[in-house]
Amino acid sequence: xxxxxxxxxxxxxxxxxxxxxxxxxxxxxxxxxxxxxxxxxxxxxxxxxxxxxxxxxxxxxxxxxxxxxxxxxxxxxxxxxxxxxxxxxxxxxxxxxxxxxxxxxxxxxxxxxxxxxxxxxxxxxxxxxxxxxxxxxxxxxxxxxxxxxxxxxxxxxxxxxxxxxxxxxxxxxxxxxxxxxxxxxxxxxxxxxxxxxxxxxxxxxxxxxxxxxxxxxxxxxxxxxxxxxxxxxxxxxxxxxxxxxxxxxxxxxxxxxxxxxxxxxxxxxxxxxxxxxxxxxxxxxxxxxxxxxxxxxxxxxxxxxxxxxxxxxxxxxxxxxxxxxxxxxxxxxxxxxxxxxxxxxxxxxxxxxxxxxxxxxxxxxxxxxxxxxxxxxxxxxxxxxxxxxxxxxxxxxxxxxxxxxxxxxxxxxxxxxxxxxxxxxxxxxxxxxxxxxxxxxxxxxxxxxxxxxxxxxxxxxxxxxxxxxxxxxxxxxxxxxxxxxxxxxxxxxxxxxxxxxxxxxxxxxxxxxxxxxxxxxxxxxxxxxxxxxxxxxxxxxxxxxxxxxx
Numbered sequence: 001x002x003x004x005x006x007x008x009x010x011x012x013x014x015x016x017x018x019x020x021x022x023x024x025x026x027x028x029x030x031x032x033x034x035x036x037x038x039x040x041x042x043x044x045x046x047x048x049x050x051x052x053x054x055x056x057x058x059x060x061x062x063x064x065x066x067x068x069x070x071x072x073x074x075x076x077x078x079x080x081x082x083x084x085x086x087x088x089x090x091x092x093x094x095x096x097x098x099x100x101x102x103x104x105x106x107x108x109x110x111x112x113x114x115x116x117x118x119x120x121x122x123x124x125x126x127x128x129x130x131x132x133x134x135x136x137x138x139x140x141x142x143x144x145x146x147x148x149x150x151x152x153x154x155x156x157x158x159x160x161x162x163x164x165x166x167x168x169x170x171x172x173x174x175x176x177x178x179x180x181x182x183x184x185x186x187x188x189x190x191x192x193x194x195x196x197x198x199x200x201x202x203x204x205x206x207x208x209x210x211x212x213x214x215x216x217x218x219x220x221x222x223x224x225x226x227x228x229x230x231x232x233x234x235x236x237x238x239x240x241x242x243x244x245x246x247x248x249x250x251x252x253x254x255x256x257x258x259x260x261x262x263x264x265x266x267x268x269x270x271x272x273x274x275x276x277x278x279x280x281x282x283x284x285x286x287x288x289x290x291x292x293x294x295x296x297x298x299x300x301x302x303x304x305x306x307x308x309x310x311x312x313x314x315x316x317x318x319x320x321x322x323x324x325x326x327x328x329x330x331x332x333x334x335x336x337x338x339x340x341x342x343x344x345x346x347x348x349x350x351x352x353x354x355x356x357x358x359x360x361x362x363x364x365x366x367x368x369x370x371x372x373x374x375x376x377x378x379x380x381x382x383x384x385x386x387x388x389x390x391x392x393x394x395x396x397x398x399x400x401x402x403x404x405x406x407x408x409x410x411x412x413x414x415x416x417x418x419x420x421x422x423x424x425x426x427x428x429x430x431x432x433x434x435x436x437x438x439x440x441x442x443x444x445x446x447x448x449x450x451x452x453x454x455x456x457x458x459x460x461x462x463x464x465x466x467x468x469x470x471x472x473x474x475x476x477x478x479x480x481x482x483x484x485x486x487x488x489x490x491x492x493x494x495x496x497x498x499x500x501x502x503x504x505x506x507x508x509x510x511x512x513x514x515x516x517x518x519x520x521x522x523x524x525x526x527x528x529x530x531x532x533x534x535x536x537x538x539x540x541x542x543x544x545x546x547x548x549x550x
Contacts, residue, residue: 023078023092027054029100031081038103042081049076049088053097061097065089071201071220087199090220159218161225163192163206172229174485175208176280176499180215180547186283187497207483207501210426210462249371252385255418256411257361263419264355265474268512270296273317273349274543275504282497288325290547291530292540294318295349296512301356315350322530323537325547346463346482347502353477354423354465359398360389368398374410383415394430405430419475421467429459431488442491454496456488470508479543480504505543 006022014020027050030038044050053061063069065088075085078095088095163175171192178185179202188194196204198218204227207213211229219225246252273295279287296316351357359365374386390408391398399407409425438452461484468478482502489495 020094021092023076023088023095025050025053025076025078025095025097026081026101027097027099029098029102031101032103034104035106036103041101042077044077045075045083047075048083049074049095050097054099059099063095063097064093065095066093073199087201157198158195159198159202159225160193160195161227163188163194163208163227163229165211166228166230172208172211174487174497175206175211175227175229176501177204177206177227178278178285179203180205185280185285187280187499210483213501246373246376246385249373249387250366252373252387252413252418253360253366253369253371253389253411256413256420257363257365259418260355260361263417263475265297265472265476267299268297269476270294270509270512271476271506272509273504273506275349275502276542276544276547277347278501280499284328285326286328289327290323290325290537290542291319292321293349294320294509295506297353297356301350317349319530321533321536321540323532346461346480347484347500349480349504351463352465352480352504352506354425354463355420355467355475357400358425359400365398368392384421385411385413385415387411387413394427399427401427403430403434404428405432419467419469423463423465423467425463427461427463429456431456431459434459438491454488454490456486459486459488460484476508477506479506503544507543 010020010022026041027044029041031041032038044054049063053063065074070089071087072089073085074088075083076088076095077083078088078092161177163172163177164170165172171190173188173190173192175188175192175194176185177188177194177196179198186194186196198204201220202218203215204218205213205215206227206229208229211231214227214229216225216227247255271294273293274290275293276290277287278285294317296318298315301315346352355361360369369389369391372388374388377384377386388408388410391404391406394404394407396402396404404427406426406428409423411420411424412422413420434452435455437448438455441449441452443449461482464481465477466479467475470476480503482500484500485498487495487497
C-alpha cells in the first residue's frame, strides 16, 4: 500500500533539472500480468548483456552505459524479452539487472481491510487493475494490444559527411569511405559528400587517390562529419630548408643511378611480405584479402612484365598464409585481371621495387624526363634532395607501361650516398587513344575489339615506396602502397568505377634459398588456393596495425 514507482524514486534522487532513462534486464524467472503464474524468461544467449551479468552471480547489478559502454554494440532482451542488437547507450542511460523476476502480485488483505468491498467500482478495479489493458485470464473481456512507438534499436542510423582537401579545403570527389575489415562502405559523390548507415560511433577509413588515408570516428549525434585528407605528395618527414648550393637535378639522378650497384642488392635475395589488398566497384567491395608470402627476386630481374616476349627472369612468390576478409566471386591473381582495377604498378609485388624496374633508374634514363630540384633539406645529420620528375613523352620506354598519358612524381634522395629513400609516382592513362581504338573496333569480330572493350573518363594510379637500409648495408623496399581509380563503361554495358588499394610490407630474409623451377612462358599462372588458418592470424603482428574485426 506504500508502493512508489521506481521512476519516481529515481527522479526524487536526481533533482528537478535532471533526467535519467533507466532500463531493466532479467536473467531468469517469469514475467506476465499481475496475479498470473507468468511465462518463463528466455535463457539469455551467449554473448548477450544478460549472459555476461549472470556470471557475476549476484541478485542484482547496475550497468552505466554512458560510462562503461558508450557507443558499443550490445545485444539485450530489454524489449519484450527479444534479443535486439544496437548501440544501447543511445537508448537508455543505464540498465538495472535482476537475476530473477516474477509477475507482480496483489497485496494480501490485512486486518484493517478485512471487510470485502463489494461495490461495482471495486470489482471493476480488481478485474482490470489500474494501468493494465489486458484483463487477467479467465476474466471477462478480450485482450487488447497497444501499438506504441519505441526507440529504433536496430543499431543503424545514417551518418552524412563531406571529404575535403586539407590544404585547399576543396571537395575530394569519389573518396572511398569504408569500415575497415568489415566489407562495408560507400563512395563519396562528385562534391565529396557521402551518406552511410552506421551502428553508432564507428571507426571509418577514408581514402582517395593521391591522398594519405585518414581514420576517423563517426559522430555520436546528427552533426555532419567533415574529413580532411592530406595530399600524399606532402607526406615527407618534418624537415627544414638548408641554404647551401645543391647540384643540378640531372647530376643528382645520375649519381643515384651510378650508386645503385652499391646501394641496392644485385644478387638473388628473398623477403617475407605482408600484403593487404582491397578492390571495389562504386560502393561494392569486391575483394579484401591479406596474405603473408615468401618472395624470391633473382639477380637478373629488371621488369615486372618479364621483358620482351616474357623471356627475362621472373620473381617467385609463394603465398604461405591467406585471409579473405570479404569476397565476391573468386580471387584476382593475374595481370589481366588486375588491369580491371588499374595499373599493376603497386598492385603486383613484381612491380613493388621501382629502383629495379622503372626506366627512370636505367643508365641514360634522365634524358627522357624533365627534372626539377624542389628543395634541399636537412634532417638530423643528413642532407636530403627532393627531386621532381615528369616524362617528356610518357610511353613504354619512359613509364614502363603502354598507353600512358602522364607519368610524374618525386624522389627523396640522401646526399651522403645518393640513395632513394622515398619514391612517389602518378600514372594517368592515355584515355583518348584507348577510347578512340575501342570505338573504332566496337562490334567487329576482332581480337582488338576484345582487348579494347572499355571507354574511360579517368584511369590513374599512384605508387609510393619507402626504402630502408638492411643489416648488410644495402637498401630494400620496406613499404609499398599502390592506389588506382578507373571510371568509365564497357561498351554496350553498364558503367564502372573501380578502385584498388594495395599495401605491402617487406622484411629481408637471411638467404634467398634454392631457385625455383623455370617459369612457363606466357602469363603468370594463377596462384593456388591457400587454406585460412585462424590460429596463425590470431597471433600474427601485422606491420601496418591490426585490421578491424567484423
